[in-house]
Amino acid sequence: MIKEDINFKEAGRFEETRFEKIHNVIFDSSKEASLLVAQEIANLIQRKEELNEPCVLGLATGSSPIKVYEELVRMHKEEGLSFKNVVTFNLDEYYPMDKDNIQSYFYFMHEHLFNHVDIKAENINIPDGKVSAEELRQYCIDYDMKINSYGGLDFQLLGIGRTGHIGFNEPGSHVNSATRSITLDHITRVDAAPSFLGVDNVPRKAITMGIGTVKNAKRIVLLAWGISKADIVKETIEGEISSQVPATYLQEHSNTTFVLDTEASSELTRVKTPWLVKSCIWTDELKLKAVVWLSGLTNKPILKLTDKDYNDNGMSGLLAEEGTAYHLNIKMFNTLQHTITGWPGGKPNADDTYRPERSTPAKKRVIIFSPHPDDDVISMGGTFDRLVEQGHEVHIAYQTSGNIAVSNDEALKFAEVSTVLNSASTESDSIIDFLKNKSENDIDSVAVRKLKGLIRRSESLGATRYMGVPDENVHFLDLPFYETGTVKKGNLTDADIAIMCNLIEEVKPHQIYAAGDLADPHGTHKVCLDSLFEALKRLKSKSFMDDCWVWLYRGAWHEWETYEIEMAVPMSPDQVLKKRYAIFYHQSQKDGVMFQGDDSREFWVRAEDRNRATAKKYNDLGLAEYAAIEAFKRYHF
Structure with a gap:
């Protein structure tokens, strides 16, 4: 009761x-x-x-x-x-x-x-x-x-x-x-x-x-x-x-x-398969979800599904509405095929009727928001590479310093190198003294947090230079909510939103990419996404926002379901390697990363396995075979 x-x-x-x-x-x-x-x-x-x-x-x-x-x-x-x-x-x-x-x-x-x-x-x-x-x-x-x-x-x-x-x-x-x-x-x-x-x-x-x-x-x-x-x-x-x-x-x-x-x-x-529970109102989204599910259940490509497959698996109502499996299969196959593009910024001078992105303007201003200083290359390194290679003006915005994810041993190593290079540095000496005597309840000092943030900033610049982005297009936002020195973060404030708004107004982007992965183990992605959504709400009336599209990527933890994907960007074997090398620049997050979550694989391995798995899902559905695919879902604000 x-x-x-x-x-x-x-x-x-x-x-x-x-x-x-x-x-x-x-x-x-x-x-x-x-x-x-x-x-x-x-x-x-x-x-x-x-x-x-x-x-x-x-x-x-x-x-x-x-x-x-x-x-x-x-x-x-x-x-x-x-x-x-x-x-x-x-x-x-x-x-x-x-x-x-x-x-x-x-x-x-x-x-x-x-x-x-x-x-x-x-x-x-x-x-x-x-x-x-x-x-x-x-x-x-x-x-x-x-x-x-x-x-x-x-x-x-x-x-x-x-x-x-x-x-x-x-x-x-x-x-x-x-x-x-x-x-x-x-x-x-x-x-x-x-x-x-x-x-x-x-x-x-x-x-x-x-x-x-x-x-x-x-x-x-x-x-x-x-x-x-x-x-x-x-x-x-x-x-x-x-x-x-x-x-x-x-x-x-x-x-x-x-x-x-x-x-x-x-x-x-x-929720997942409502047609097994009750009669459904078959929206286009639900049709795609159901057909993708049936393809996986029967282990058949979409175009090989039969009337019997639908009837035997609780989907006779959908078939009655659509007429035949043949027509429904073609319709859903085309929907998925139209998500695939090698031109994430839009293909110039092309008919974009069935493409996920607009063809104009041919050269777009793009902001990639990255919650931590490595989510950009881990989550969308191949798409990042395509956008730069195809001549778009790409800006990278690291929303937090990521300092808490740098281990004390890593920070101590850099502090000791700094002391050797600059023997008069009292700040390095104080950092070394603090780290060597730090207890489990001690919160990092401001100087230690600064050093850890600089480590991640330098790694990020190494990766963005490797990807061909000029330093002036790399923005370290250091949103204040993150800077507590502990795993527990502060609440989002106007100060955080203002920083986000200022960058968006400065760049006036045609495209924004942001982390839509809310399953990271310590909640930072959620707060960073909320900061973007609030900024978009405040800037919505600006004229340049009429021509701004927002694409959400997933992080190291989960990928979009196939039926949710609205833009799928294939990667060649060479791009997979380039993405791997970009991730390698983030050395403090390699070989024993502090926030591994429930997966013991390193981030570059997870990223490659996930991108390969997405490509395999597309191939299993009867679409072209690619080495890897990065996936995005559009956010309508």
Whole structure:
């Protein structure tokens, strides 16, 4: 039974299907969803206050609930929401872990919520990461007993890990498990690695509420954002209950809602293949998606699909609308074929009716926005090369310094070289002293951040010169939101937007390329894309914007689905090599990069494998065979 005061069915996209075993609601953005979840929590707090009862909340950490906590803080400060009757129990904590460590969940919760509201300190309960090993078992028993003394949890907020863990209940956890210590799965530690500046620094153990403890909550809301959660969300909602995916135990809870954004929901049957669930309104986009899916399912090129293939796989409605497989196949084949172009800036003096880009003006002004100082060549190095080679005025804009991704050892090496070259440099000496004595909780000094930023700036200039771009067309924006010295970044501000607007107004581009990959492991791509979207919104009325097209590329983590691609730029074997060599200029990000994510391959290997895979998908659909393809989707602002 879903709470009456928050109608998720009306607020998001909900549709019960035979595939789904957990109630879930899909929102266009995680922000919109987070505001609604925060409102439900606020309503519960106020209702309990009216009854003069404590409101007992189970709380989660990680990136998923941050916007929920921000909204609760706003409601406290602006609307008078009081937390005096709130008692909280956090799900988990690393073990061992000091409370004052910036990676601790104790620190996280105080930074994001507790320090900003009027909750009583004695009502805050977070597992103690420093309890002795001898006392740990009894401590965990006492933690559960304290929850029970309040009558259990009124509301439990959850995230979900890629292993299907809730809290730190890793695969193998028992349905009746209680609060306990647990050894963390390797994937969980890899996912946490960016915050700890490397997987080797992530603790191997944790204290976590058990599945049984969580399931006893009266109400459970699980948040999942981003494409990286899509597979595990589908498995949890549609799969069988299994200890190997602990979140599936929530299928047995009668008052659970999964709150998803579009990306996290993308693998659900009703989203990915809606024709298997209900009758569809067959838009051109949905037709292409369905035909590409059917081609992959049957392992046939598009032009070889038959009426029987459509009828046998739940697509008879589409066939009835189109007439025959023959006509539908040709139509979809042509749609895909028209995405392919060797002229990403448009082919001069050519009929552009069926080309992805305009033929005029023949020479375009282009800005390639790169969130970090290597995303440009990793994500679109071949297209970059084509644009320069074909005579367009190409500008590269590095939105952040990328300094946090430079290791201390790399920075120390450069500082020591600087000292040798300039023996009078006191700044180099201070940097060396700082790095040699740096503790795990120390934030880099301004001088160290400057050095790390210079390392990445020099690498970028090496790559852009190799690609044939003059230095005056290379822009280092150093957006302020990034310059915190920690993995956690600041919020986007007018200062960031103004920098973006100024460059766009200066160049007056006909084309903008930007990273549409929102699955990077530490969120910078999302903020950089938001900064562009806001800048475009502010500049929309300018006359030069009428002739500006925006193309989104994906980064090192995921590629566009074939049916989403609107411009596919083939690469020759020579261009593949040139792209590789351009990536090699970013030496600080090679051989043990700090933010590797869940993929152990180096970025140049990932890029080549991904580009080859895209080319293979086109070939499997019956289109021409290329060595590699870079893909883009147009953004209409």
